[in-house]
Amino acid sequence: METAIQALRPGYLKEGTPVQVLSNFFLFTPKHHSTSLQRYSISFIPEISFSLSRQRERILNKSRAQIIEHIGRFVFANTILFSAQTSSEFVVESLYENVIYKITIVPTGALTNPLEIKHFYNKFFNSVQSMLKLVMIGRKFYNPDRPVELPHHKMVIWPGYANSVGYYEEGCLLNVDISHRCLRTITVYDQIVDIKRRNPSDCKQMISKLLVGSTVLTLYNKKCYKVDEIDWDMSPSSSFEKEGISTDFKKYYTTRWGREIKYEDQPLLKCKLKNLICYLLPEFCVMTGLTDEIRSDFNVMKDLAQATKKEPKARLNESAGLIKTLQTFPKTRDEIKDWQLEISSDPISLTARVISAGNIIMGDNASFRINEAIGSFDRDIQRKMYTQPKLDRWGIFHCENDKKLVEQNLMTNLVQVMKTYCVACDKPATFIVASDKWGDWDRILRQSLNPSVKIIICVLPGSKGKCRLYDDLKRLTFSSFPVPTQVILNSTLKKDKGLRSVINKVVMQMNAKVGGIPWALDNLPFSNTVCMVIGIDIFTKRGSSGVLGFCATMDPHYARYGSFPKVINPGGDVFTRIQECTEQALQQFFNENRRFPKVIIVFRDGVSDSQRSSVLTDEVGAIKQAFTSLQGIVPNFEKPSLLYVVVNKRTNARFYCDNNGNTTNPPLGTIVDSKVVEKTGYDFYVMPAKANQGSMTPTHFHVVYDDSDLPCDNVEILAYKMCYSYYNWSGSIRVPAPCQYAHKLAYNYGERSDKNGPPQPHAHWTNSRALYFL
Template sequence: MEGDSSVPRGRGAKLIELMKKQKEAAVRAVGAPEEESKEETMPRGRAARLLQVMKARSVGAATVPTVSQTPSTSKPSEVQKLSEEFSQVSLSQQTREPLSYKGTSGKELRLSCNYIRLSVEEGRGVFEYEVTFYPNLDAKNIRFRLVNNIMKEIGSVKVFDGGHILFLPTKITDTSKSFDLIQPISNEPIKVTLIYKKKKSLGDKDCLQLYNVLFKRIMHILDYTQMGRNYYDTEHRHLIPQHRLEVYPGFAVAVDELEGGLMVCLDTQHRVLRTQNAYELLIDIKQKMNPRVFKETAQKNILGSIVLTRYNHKTYIVDDILWEMNPTCTFTSRDGREISFLEYYKTEYNIDIHDPNQPMLLHKKKVKKSGSSETDERLICLVPELCHLTGLSDEMRNDFKVMKDVGMYTRVTPAQRIVALRTYLDNVKKNANAQKILSEWGLSISPNNLLMPGRQLDVETINFGKNVSKNAGPNVDWNREVANNQVITPVDLRNWVVFYTDRDSKIARDFVQCMLRFASTMGCVMSQPRYEQLPDDQTSTYVKVVQQKLNRDIQIAVFISPTMRTDRYSVIKKLCCSQLGVATQVILARTLSRQDKIRSIVTKIALQINCKLGGSLWTVKFPFQGWMICGIDVYHGGPNASVCGFVSSLNESVTRWYSTAHFQTKELGDFYKAAFTKSLERYKNENGSFPAKIIIIRDGVGDGQLEVTKRYEVEQFEEVLKFFELTTTICFIVVQKRINSRVFHSMSDGKMENPPPGTIVDHTITRRYYYDFFLVPQSVKQGTVNPTHYIVLHDTCKLKPDHVQRLCYKLCHLYYNWPGTIRVPAPCQYAHKLAGMVGQYMKSPAAPDLAEKLWYL
């Protein structure tokens, strides 16, 4: 397309062309796949009944989906191959030396954490044996019985997989040991031999899995109930009857081998459940809504939500509502009988279902095939009457009273966490069965949580326009300063439009007057806008007005909306940002009606609009030149569609950003090459040369994806640099927010408080085989602060730990939607906002004219 700056040109175009040729050559080399017969596994029981319903729904369609979508003859994807390749990473790590990534700058702090040291008795551990049977046995149950008899003779506990692998807590032989037994079915003699293989490393995958299983047993012994991955005390729940909620206290428990040895991470958790079940929610919707939109409204409120079935304490995601089914429908049970759901729940759980005409809920569960990386889809049918809703609805989250009442139980202070942790340790110590489980495997748990030293980085200085500098202060908050000082790059606002309805006309004009008064403080020139009054607030009206009243010459369109509606918001963003290339600002009229806070509100809106026009608000000092900082995050909007946001810096002060988003159908794609190419070209156009060093910060990568990311994603960036024939080096950093690690500041009087902003922990509780550290960038007065985990996966820049840690902390100061520090570096948060805006609302990329503006704030 002519004039489309988003299309790669020059060397970028050549790179894309080369990638296409490589793919075409690979296809020709492989050849066209031949037709292969697909052996379809027929579902039975309830799954068969569900399949019939789904087939009935799809009458007239070209194809009917089956339960088993992936035949055993299909070729594994590239991602599957990589996952399999790295599934044995822990084995190679046994031979690696532990890695240290310690810095030295900053003030020393006395810290504590929620880790407890786990010790293994000398001469004990996990010993692996191979089990052989002569003559050979195929029956697993017989193998288990024979091995159990051997364990009685030895007097030991064991973990046996039913095949040929046996784990024991002690070493019983250096070579092999045989046992003569009697086959329990045929009464024939059989010889069982245990062949010693090796002692497992503490960090070995099998070893850690075993220790986690042991603590799972301990949680059940202490009467905790597993819900999802964590464990909760269902007997001591907190009731919030005014909001029909209840809060279950509990713990997240995990064992891992860290830099300081074998540790147990124990974190306080809370699960919020609604006393309302899915059936009651359906009844409420039916009573309040028009019957014509009942089903549509019900699906919006229930689909995607997580429900808990109390009869087995399991959680499920609701994927569909089966209006054609009800509890009177039958399915074939395991013993071959036709049984209804009513009978099934009465027989199995002694539960009476009161409404036999209620629709059923559907959960689709992916189950891994035995001995294969492929998965089958298992359909699970649920009765709404038995499904209790978990979590808070959007309406509840927007209700201050609800959040305040829930926060009384979920917002736990550091001191309360320590008390809960030590209470748990006391319970383990006093419980004989729990102690027996640990002693059988030679384990002992420390009576107290871990104490360790940490560091606090120096406070940053915030730079505004006209060379004004202010210290960020102990609370890293410069809200007052940003409202009273000129921004770094003010943008004049001369051509803008304000849309509003008749009832909001006064609010609209008062808003504009406040904007004009604040313009001089920001340092920009602001003209009167063009006012456009809407006849009503229908979505179709907004579509019509935008198409008639807006053009590409408009700098920004401001919409003062009577209510918040997702469909209206989506239409505005798609028409303006995607089709016209015009930035938008959507404001709720209720927000502007708060006269006591109107100055503060309009100030924040004016600053946000300045960013959307390409301006910059503040920065910190960066002691380097020729560096480019990139941020990456992925929005997952559905099972087959994701949006990747890619943001890169354009100048030395790291105040201007280039942003691009791309739809991808799989988790790992080749998109990075195209996005990185365009970012390099934009950087060169702005600075006259390519960057000397590139820092890439990737959000949204879990522990199981680290090695795949290191190999697959980093390789794409390196290939682009090779194509451009650059000597530029790369530092690739993964940032993790959803972690259970907690850090506390141990005061001189023994009290535990939140650590101050800039706290660094880079030893003891860090990963044994990665360059990583924890950073606390924020000041938190309520509850417990969550540290952020950084992992340096790849570094050809050869940066010192101090440099990486200080850089990440500096970048946490540069998010222009908040005059303070945030949990992750600003480029990651920008990429998160970009991907979310495109994936959730627009469903299409933004116009190229907006690529160098923060239009998605």
């Protein structure tokens, strides 16, 4: 397989209007360039596993004063120490829990590698923050002394910070953003008791659903653990061995933490920490984070948003406020001074550029300009769509109880909306299902569906997130009867307010599902050449097979898609699947255009920073291998140029405009590709979606591979403009549409997993040009 080389920045964006912005990045530099950092390896006798980093740190702290005599102040990083002083090898002893440990510290040279220096700075900054008595949860720090109480929801919010140090064009920078952590004010034991009271028959299943995979915080030491399993056979009276001595949990918590256990009737929470297993007591834990149940509660989310979504000025001030605190608090100020470091309190200022989103093209060549001030165009698209096939064989399925709702609410609005959008359609056939049991629905659907049916509307009983029949319906039509389905819940039809707007969106989705194009974008980059844009995402679910979502454009407007879902069995080869999808997409592109693309742009979602190198070597290699395979099959096949772009929505970078002291969000279409980007890479930030509340969150793009020799304007503008072509939303979203389609495709199959895994995609869908999974 050909080795892919990391892309380098070919220049800077030239198009657009310049705008000055502030960022939440701050200079983080040594005061004296001659300052060198030293590295020391560390070993313990008796030996302590690398996975027990907290225990290693506790033992080391017992001998901190002895170590400082040799090398001065130091930063501990599990297997190594960092210091600004040189020393020869030395040994210290530490007494911990009646065991004497011999600690050998050996110098291994000065830090010269930028990655090692970056690693030190991040460890150093973490250690400095811990001096402020902030609690580390994951990689973020939170302040339990400034809680925001939400008593009606039995929750509390801890404010905090997300920080990282890295090397950028501007130099070594500290990125500081604010963060919030939601915790329950009732214990996990209280939640278990409540579930048992409400669901006595299947309480164990409900408790497991709530807790397994969640994160809990222990009240006695403020540490976080991920729950892997609930051990129903264990209780506080269960015994275990610690350092060869048998004890039980009641004694352990009394002697180690001074806690008396009140309840005997509680199972234990099992957590796997690398090669170590620990057990937690529910009465000493509280859940953190948000569950699906909380996210679906409008009132809870509204109150959470008011507490956490800070306006731009407040957010930037809080970021800068952490640095001011570090510079004024005596202990942290002295630590920073002793290490001869300097942290600027002024945020980095830079010049960004604002790109116009351009025009939307509708049917009969009508068009309108996107209003970037509001970021959406609900009203503008209420006209004939760009392309819309005739609906000549379609139907509506509903329960007997919903007959009146369908006739009066659904059909009345459907007729009006079809006229507004000028949709040519026959009258739909209607099918009444005797009950809301899946057996009745399954029987009627199997009797009625055949490949000539364009689409069906299913009015299902239930409310959002609580529809029992939805998963069964999707499994059936994804794998056995490949007919597009549009689901409308009967609870939606019961609402008079906003129903017309809902039906507008339904008709638009239906058009996309049957192969139509609701709207197209004008003047897209690469339109002067033959180009294909691909979106890739992978859905994974605990205990089930993964699903690869692969969507590729087949037309000059990047509006018609070939969709290629692939189930990936546990331990399966993702890269082989990517190669297969690429070959299929290229063959279909040729079948429809009688030529192959000259340029391919891939937008890859769901990749963390640590995974980018494997994407470059493996996934880029898989696509290039597809090119090689086609060369052996297709005469005169020319390899297209390839740009492989990783899309990251989870970024702590923020950008602000300062208008005479009034800090605001930047305009939509603001692109940042200088100063706070990688020094040797090729990355940029785009502000693609409006923030209705609080501060705007940018999307971070990394071009990991580029052999096109094209200026960066092409891919940066394309990344922004394609955020306007996702047909589930009449406006801009945070990622390019192919990315979101790939995510939706993989999610729809993966989330429908049962004991047999995800539904196997029907062969018909591979040859379909419709976004049937929306």
